[in-house]
Amino acid sequence: MQFTVETSSGSARTGVLKMDRGMIHTPAFMPVGTIGTVKAMSPEELKEIGAEIILSNTYHLYLRPGHKIIESLGGLHAFMHWDRPILTDSGGFQVYSLSALRKIEEDGVHFKSHLDGSMHFLGPDEAMMIQASLGSDIAMVLDDCAPYPASYEYAMDSVFRTIKWAARCRELRREGQALFGIVQGSLYEKLRKKNIEELVGIGFDGYAVGGLSVGEPKEDMHRMIRFTAPLLPETQPRYLMGIGELGDVLKAVEAGFDMFDCVMPTRNARNGTLFTSNGKVSIKRQEFKADREPLDLACDCYTCSNYSRGYLRHLFLSKEILSMRLNTIHNLRFYLNFFSDMRKSIGEGTFGGFKQKWEAILL
Amino acid sequence: MQFTVETSSGSARTGVLKMDRGMIHTPAFMPVGTIGTVKAMSPEELKEIGAEIILSNTYHLYLRPGHKIIESLGGLHAFMHWDRPILTDSGGFQVYSLSALRKIEEDGVHFKSHLDGSMHFLGPDEAMMIQASLGSDIAMVLDDCAPYPASYEYAMDSVFRTIKWAARCRELRREGQALFGIVQGSLYEKLRKKNIEELVGIGFDGYAVGGLSVGEPKEDMHRMIRFTAPLLPETQPRYLMGIGELGDVLKAVEAGFDMFDCVMPTRNARNGTLFTSNGKVSIKRQEFKADREPLDLACDCYTCSNYSRGYLRHLFLSKEILSMRLNTIHNLRFYLNFFSDMRKSIGEGTFGGFKQKWEAILL
Numbered sequence: 211m212q213f214t215v216e217t218s219s220g221s222a223r224t225g226v227l228k229m230d231r232g233m234i235h236t237p238a239f240m241p242v243g244t245i246g247t248v249k250a251m252s253p254e255e256l257k258e259i260g261a262e263i264i265l266s267n268t269y270h271l272y273l274r275p276g277h278k279i280i281e282s283l284g285g286l287h288a289f290m291h292w293d294r295p296i297l298t299d300s301g302g303f304q305v306y307s308l309s310a311l312r313k314i315e316e317d318g319v320h321f322k323s324h325l326d327g328s329m330h331f332l333g334p335d336e337a338m339m340i341q342a343s344l345g346s347d348i349a350m351v352l353d354d355c356a357p358y359p360a361s362y363e364y365a366m367d368s369v370f371r372t373i374k375w376a377a378r379c380r381e382l383r384r385e386g387q388a389l390f391g392i393v394q395g396s397l398y399e400k401l402r403k404k405n406i407e408e409l410v411g412i413g414f415d416g417y418a419v420g421g422l423s424v425g426e427p428k429e430d431m432h433r434m435i436r437f438t439a440p441l442l443p444e445t446q447p448r449y450l451m452g453i454g455e456l457g458d459v460l461k462a463v464e465a466g467f468d469m470f471d472c473v474m475p476t477r478n479a480r481n482g483t484l485f486t487s488n489g490k491v492s493i494k495r496q497e498f499k500a501d502r503e504p505l506d507l508a509c510d511c512y513t514c515s516n517y518s519r520g521y522l523r524h525l526f527l528s529k530e531i532l533s534m535r536l537n538t539i540h541n542l543r544f545y546l547n548f549f550s551d552m553r554k555s556i557g558e559g560t561f562g563g564f565k566q567k568w569e570a571i572l573l
Numbered sequence: 574m575q576f577t578v579e580t581s582s583g584s585a586r587t588g589v590l591k592m593d594r595g596m597i598h599t600p601a602f603m604p605v606g607t608i609g610t611v612k613a614m615s616p617e618e619l620k621e622i623g624a625e626i627i628l629s630n631t632y633h634l635y636l637r638p639g640h641k642i643i644e645s646l647g648g649l650h651a652f653m654h655w656d657r658p659i660l661t662d663s664g665g666f667q668v669y670s671l672s673a674l675r676k677i678e679e680d681g682v683h684f685k686s687h688l689d690g691s692m693h694f695l696g697p698d699e700a701m702m703i704q705a706s707l708g709s710d711i712a713m714v715l716d717d718c719a720p721y722p723a724s725y726e727y728a729m730d731s732v733f734r735t736i737k738w739a740a741r742c743r744e745l746r747r748e749g750q751a752l753f754g755i756v757q758g759s760l761y762e763k764l765r766k767k768n769i770e771e772l773v774g775i776g777f778d779g780y781a782v783g784g785l786s787v788g789e790p791k792e793d794m795h796r797m798i799r800f801t802a803p804l805l806p807e808t809q810p811r812y813l814m815g816i817g818e819l820g821d822v823l824k825a826v827e828a829g830f831d832m833f834d835c836v837m838p839t840r841n842a843r844n845g846t847l848f849t850s851n852g853k854v855s856i857k858r859q860e861f862k863a864d865r866e867p868l869d870l871a872c873d874c875y876t877c878s879n880y881s882r883g884y885l886r887h888l889f890l891s892k893e894i895l896s897m898r899l900n901t902i903h904n905l906r907f908y909l910n911f912f913s914d915m916r917k918s919i920g921e922g923t924f925g926g927f928k929q930k931w932e933a934i935l936l
């Protein structure tokens with residue numbers, strides 16, 4: 211893996227992440243393929259809209275179908291018929307957010323499956339072993355995500371565990387699989403700083419900020435984004451985990467983040483909330499009933515090229531599978547176009563104007 | 574519309590139905606696109622697997638979004654982005670099978686919508702008007718489908734109404750839209766014959782046999798298939814409505830039927846039941862867990878070319894949208910290949926062997 215910063219505008223920057231399976235232009239948006247499929251999309255459709263990398267979930271794939279099954283079927287790329295890069299999270303966040311019961315110990319977490327209630331253990335060794343079986347291009351260290359609100363003491367413990375686990379994951383790093391560290395520390399700048407310093411001391415291929423968007427006020431999230439970005443090494447990719455509201459993305463890119471993932475475009479699509487160059491719209495709207503226009507005249511996606519708002523409304527109200535397909539194609543294309551335009555604006559030194567324009571639309 | 578019988582083998586025959594929007598090779602299978610989408614499929618995918626015509630439902634489209642809406646959006650072809658032929662049923666069967674309440678009168682049916690309980694009236698004038706708004710390539714007359722079992726008197730009344738309504742529909746036939754008559758008569762040969770004679774006297778572009786597969790024993794269905802086919806004009810397409818189990822299709826083609834529609838391949842796909850060259854399989858099967866093979870080694874579809882049984886099982890158990898997509902592509906491609914192979918066997922005079930081979934597999 212090789213990362214090159216190409217242009218910058220203030221702290222915002224564009225770059226290229228070169229990997230064996232393909233190039234990733236940053237700032238990059240990674241569609242989420244939780245259990246080995248980006249919901250409603252085929253891999254060919256993902257390529258057509260310009261996805262360069264997707265994210266998949268260690269926790270989900272470990273529980274079902276099981277990483278050993280995926281390994282025996284040739285790894286995650288062959289399994290899901292996707293030959294471009296895949297980043298796998300470590301499962302830390304899902305253990306925190308999904309499992310009914312969890313008991314954190316010094317060497318890992320005992321947790322109960324959200325699928326069948328069975329008990330499992332996930333430590334740094336397990337997280338690395340699972341990600342090795344999946345064969346992802348970028349693996350993430352196992353982290354301990356503190357809930358919001360968290361006391362200073364709790365957050366400090368979680369940072370110490372995160373550092374300890376990161377060090378162990380680093381020892382298990384495999385040739386050919388990049389490994390990113392994860393920064394925790396809740397809303398405490400001192401802890402975030404400590405976590406970053408320790409991670410950088412260990413040395414990773416990239417650095418991610420986790421533990422945000424877990425219920426804290428937006429101002430606190432934005433403060434942490436602004437605080438952490440400049441402390442992360444300039445020469446390596448900076449990944450802001452799980453944050454994808456475009457208003458937040460703009461602030462994070464301004465601060466110097468390079469990579470993003472979020473279920474928002476795909477989940478909203480399935481719920482009938484679509485992104486357009488004029489802001490979000492609900493496809494259910496009565497006024498779309500006999501509307502011949504495409505959803506977004508400014509969009510070049512398959513959906514906007516071939517279907518009317520009237521048809522999209524009809525499919526959504528009829529709960530048709532094609533509704534989720536067409537809406538997902540559009541929302542993801544919208545996101546990827548947004549990122550591509552954002553990169554262009556950084557390269558041309560007009561990111562400030564781009565941000566201002568979109569902040570007005572997104573309000 | 575122009576129909577030419579090309580080859581025959583006994584009463585089984587191949588032909589070509591030439592329409593403004595494209596050619597249809599018969600015996601033909603028409604995938605069902607109930608409400609303006611073949612569930613889980615895009616129009617491009619339908620073309621890729623070789624669909625030459627699809628069926629859509631007047632009753633459903635009339636209730637939602639409404640035929641006037643579709644007309645104002647350019648007709649059903651533009652609405653759903655499908656430029657090949659469409660056959661629309663008349664709504665008679667859905668009124669019979671779906672509406673909570675119906676009251677049959679001499680000039681049509683009062684019925685209650687299965688969507689919102691609102692009351693509606695469908696007569697031959699309405700059926701033709703709706704199908705004119707939709708702009709389908711082949712329209713069907715409004716028929717009165719008798720339930721099973723039906724007394725001779727009930728079935729006779731329904732045949733008389735069907736004939737009367739057919740005559741009225743014929744008066745309203747529009748240039749550029751083919752119109753097929755429908756034969757009712759339950760399991761009474763005398764009534765079936767009477768219905769056919771009257772329809773042929775009126776004159777239609779094609780003839781359909783309805784009112785079968787409504788609960789009667791298979792032997793009775795097969796008897797009616799064998800009885801009606803030879804009474805229908807040889808020079809026009811014969812359509813066996815709603816029957817698509819392959820064993821039944823083989824018997825109907827042997828008797829001389831040319832056109833078929835059925836939700837079985839699409840519905841089964843969504844339920845995880847898949848057709849293969851060795852018979853039906855449930856994709857849930859435990860033994861597929863780590864199976865690297867494609868679903869059907871003999872199949873050339875997108876699904877079989879790119880995915881393993883293990884992945885298809887995983888997607889199905891995880892209730893992923895892509896599961897329904899990949900399964901539907903496969904089942905429809907299987908059906909269309911089956912029909913294409915069947916046509917070939919008729920042309921080569923080997924239909925008897927084809928039928929025997931498949932009857933052994935389907936058992």
